[in-house]
Amino acid sequence: MTSDSLLKARQAIGTALTRALPEHPHLNWHHGLSSEAGLDSVQIMNLVMEIEDELDLSVPVDLLAEVNTLEELAARLAELIEEQS
């Protein structure tokens, strides 16, 4: 993946975090979203909906099962961005 796509994905996640999870302002990008950050499945899905709006792409629900951390999510989103461009 290109650094442009990854940067775009990270920026989208950052924006989505402030909208979907304002109560978690300092999430560690390398921590497990549910195991360490303590997010429940609804919070994670709402975060992804914000990211979808931000990037104007649809994220398959299955993708969520493949990622544990925000950094992994950014990498998968970058791949999706490139698939659709």
Next chain:
Amino acid sequence: MSLFDKFQPLAEARAALGGVSPAPIATPIEAVLSATRGRIGGREVLLAGTNNYLGLTYDPAVIEAAGKALAEFGSGTTGSRMANGSYDSHRALEQELAEAFGWSSAMVFSTGYQANLGSLSALAGKGDYLLLDSDSHASIYDGARLSQAETIRFRHNDPDNLNRRLERLGADAKRALIVVEGLYSMLGDQPPLEAFVEVKERHGAWLLVDEAHSFGVFGERGLGLTEASGLLDRVDFVVGTFSKSLAGIGGFCVSPHPELELMRLACRPYIFTASPSPATIAGTRAALRRLVEGQDLRARLQRNFNRLYAGVRELGYRMGSEQPGPVAAIILPDRASALHHWRSLLEAGVYANLMIPPATPAGLNLLRISLSAAHSDDDVDLIVGALAEINVPA
């Protein structure tokens, strides 16, 4: 390290509700005395959390039909519809459901959960798309997991958000099955169904409406929000349950597409399970006859939920839905407050439901009340009165 370690967070969440009896989750009901009365914690209580919308659990015709079938055809079918469990009565119920909608085909499932699991997983396969409202019931999400379709969520009750996702699919939108509910069981809100139908028609997609909580409640003949909205000729599938308005257990999928008949051959939750018992089917058929002609019950139910919504609003509570309906969800600020309300209501002789995250949308803590046509004005006033007496901690 144990296989059970993963349940520890759930155990902690349950413990946080306190160890007092009766428990707010999986509350033991010691006896059911009527459609609206039961015994919990050794006391008779008003049942206001049982989704018994038409109050048919003790309807004499339903009881008689089920009892007769039990005596005549035995306690169970001991087999699946594909083997030895397909009786005339199963087919008759399917035909009656299809006729009620004026459609060609219906399939009966052993539970409402399986109706969604089976319909979604069989209809949407590899290369297809499932577009789910984000507040969908667990059975819809689980159906999506069982299917091999690509699943995409859209914002709750937002046709524009759905439209954007279908636009992204382009020509593939014709292989997309959209799933919405006629009434959302957590907040009690309804979808803008006509707007969703317009979006699905614009893209040539398919639409399934889960009427689990709206069947029996809305529409002249009680067929649900689809009928009430005048959209019976513009929807592809309706899924429903027997375990709410029909006062039994089971589920169905009904469609104007005659090809639904083929789904029997590919639908795992239909094939690999025992068929509903003869008594269940007979009781459901009697309840369906009552439901279709049940304008009196619907009028009574509507009177009850309008009365309750008005009373609760007057107390200043925030509700999950602006539009009154058979589910009245009171939004409370946190878990402790929700638990306090649930306990206080039970102490006042009213059983409702405590609903907390992660079962609820947007992390809401809810006290959920469900109304029945069998409730009286006094019953509704008892609920409102009990809420009015709750001492809210500072």
